[in-house]
Amino acid sequence: MTIPSESTGRQSERERTQNKMKLIDLNSLGGIGANSTYVQIGSFNILVDAGLNPKELGYAAMPDFSPIEDIEMDLIVLTHCHLDHLGSLPVASAHNPDAPVITSIPNVSLAPRMLRNSINVMKRQREEHGITDYPLFLHRDVVELSKRLTAQRYGRGEIYTKGTDKIEVILHSSGHVAGAAAVEFIHQGRRIVFSGDVLFENQRTLPGAKLPQGEIDTLILETTRGAKARVPGTSRKHEVDRLIEQVNTILQRDGSCLIPVFALGRMQELFKIIYEARNNGRIPRSPVYAAGLGMDICNYFHKIHERTKLIDFSFKMMEKLNVRSPDLNMKPGRDLARKGIYIVSSGMMVQHTPSYKIAAALLPHANNGLCFVGYCDADTPGGKLLAEKETGSFFFETLDYLAPIRASVDRFDLSGHADREELTDYAQQTNARNIVLTHGDPEARNWFEATLNESMPDTNVLDPEPLVEYTL
Ligand SMILES: [Zn+2]
Ligand SMILES: [Zn+2]
CATH class of the missing domain: 3.60.15.10 (Ribonuclease Z/Hydroxyacylglutathione hydrolase-like)
Structure with missing residues (x-):
């Protein structure tokens, strides 16, 4: 009225x-x-x-x-x-x-x-x-x-x-x-x-x-x-399928896959996507590493699910996925000692965060891959890497490290x-x-x-x- x-x-x-x-x-x-x-x-x-x-x-x-x-x-x-x-x-x-x-x-x-x-x-x-x-x-x-x-x-x-x-x-x-x-x-x-x-x-x-x-x-x-x-023919489901295929490609070539995520919501959704893809045989079994606030948010989501069913997320899934904490004492340019899927914040690869550090280790090695899944502001390291990936190198300012870009860098629209x-x-x-x-x-x-x-x-x-x- x-x-x-x-x-x-x-x-x-x-x-x-x-x-x-x-x-x-x-x-x-x-x-x-x-x-x-x-x-x-x-x-x-x-x-x-x-x-x-x-x-x-x-x-x-x-x-x-x-x-x-x-x-x-x-x-x-x-x-x-x-x-x-x-x-x-x-x-x-x-x-x-x-x-x-x-x-x-x-x-x-x-x-x-x-x-x-x-x-x-x-x-x-x-x-x-x-x-x-x-x-x-x-x-x-x-x-x-x-x-x-x-x-x-x-x-x-x-x-x-x-x-x-x-x-x-x-x-x-x-x-x-x-x-x-x-x-x-x-x-x-x-x-x-x-x-x-x-x-x-x-x-x-x-x-x-x-x-x-x-x-x-x-x-x-x-x-x-x-x-x-809107890009004709694309949908969220289409983007999720494309992401799973790329994760599979990276793991099949014996690389590590970094997925920078926001702690609230996106990290938990990625766990579910990876869990389901693994159960359906679309990606091989591979260790999953995750760090930061998002892991604690998983506990909150589990409780909210138990109480309200407003979120479809259970801690049982996390246990089955066997999510581990990554060792974050890596050196820029030196490939990750443990291969796997790294689902870590921040989503825009902001300095001083796990995704920034892991990217600096993983980027110079051709078997690895980076998959961005959310919004990246143009002024953030994530936004800059996406814009500059064709130039062949990326400067990690706070690590004072110029990395050659040999890993794949892709973007999936899970906005x-x-x-x-x-x-x-x-x-x-x-x-x-x-x-x-x-x-x-x-x-x-x-x-x-x-x-x-x-x-x-x-x-x-x-x-x-x-x-x-x-x-x-
Ligand atoms: Zn919002
Ligand atoms: Zn907002």
Whole structure:
């Protein structure tokens, strides 16, 4: 249901003002960045997500909360536990100690775990790079935040009241990663939906998104893949098949295979893919090595599976796969002593991580292979290696090592984001009066803006300037 249009003349000026919503995008540097959006809906002040910009350091990585400094939040919503949505939540929550932080059941356990890891990373960066802002919060802030986390089931509405005003909040599963949610607000019949990060296709460990259907008044839409057209004939399944074939090729030529992964979600999915491929005889039995935060996340996934069945992941599978810890005292250029499949973070092969070190050992040897399976920012070592692989060499800056590229380097599109065609199809069926673009680089947003303006001529498509207040 949408509010009556102004032309009906039946709605008083007062009612219309009450029904207006205000929105400020607090991601000051734009792009994917530090996600955080403030909305005022009726009398409710609401913050959706409070992330950290993965490309920045120190306070520069935070959203700019200055426009809402003097506003007390009534509700905070966390869509999912990637740090670009979660990373500054302890700071935002500490400023609004009375606001419940509404999130999905899996996120109630995953968020504190991811934040504790983030503190440790910040402390290390403080020492290594002298970033005195770090850590941006402490373990006790995470403890305080944990007390305010309010679990809500997918698809079930909860009503919040403020004086005589009421708002209904509904979380919808958005695929993407374990615990991910789109959030719907219903206020005086007006439906406002934040898509969050969305994946419609099923992953091996997680079903695809079930976003709210029917007419929506205002849709805040992620645009991550807006600059990339769908390649005809490709699908997630096709990419998984291609990956399995490549892993098989590498193992058959007696090489080691490095798969850099994100700790939350992708590592666990890769275990499942390798486990199933091995059981089906598509790859030979070979040792599997894994390290870091992702291994601990496996324990969390197992528990969430036991309690909620929202994730398809079991520790029994890990035992059967016999996952081992790799010896990380390798030397750049000297081939790995133990051959096998290395499923390690970070996904973008960031310096000082296991994937960076292992790549420096494995790259100069032709029987080995690197398989990238997720998003690699162009400024990260992973992104640079993919861009420069034809040049024949790659410089590992922090190891001061120039590696000849003799191993195979390939990329497989197991993105956690819906493609732009799926998202525009979804947007069209909502028949939204307003669509607000978020979570995308300028090129990606431009494509959505042009495409939606053409296909939905009656819709107000807004690519908001950061820190500017809009009334919708
Ligand atoms: Zn995400
Ligand atoms: Zn994101």
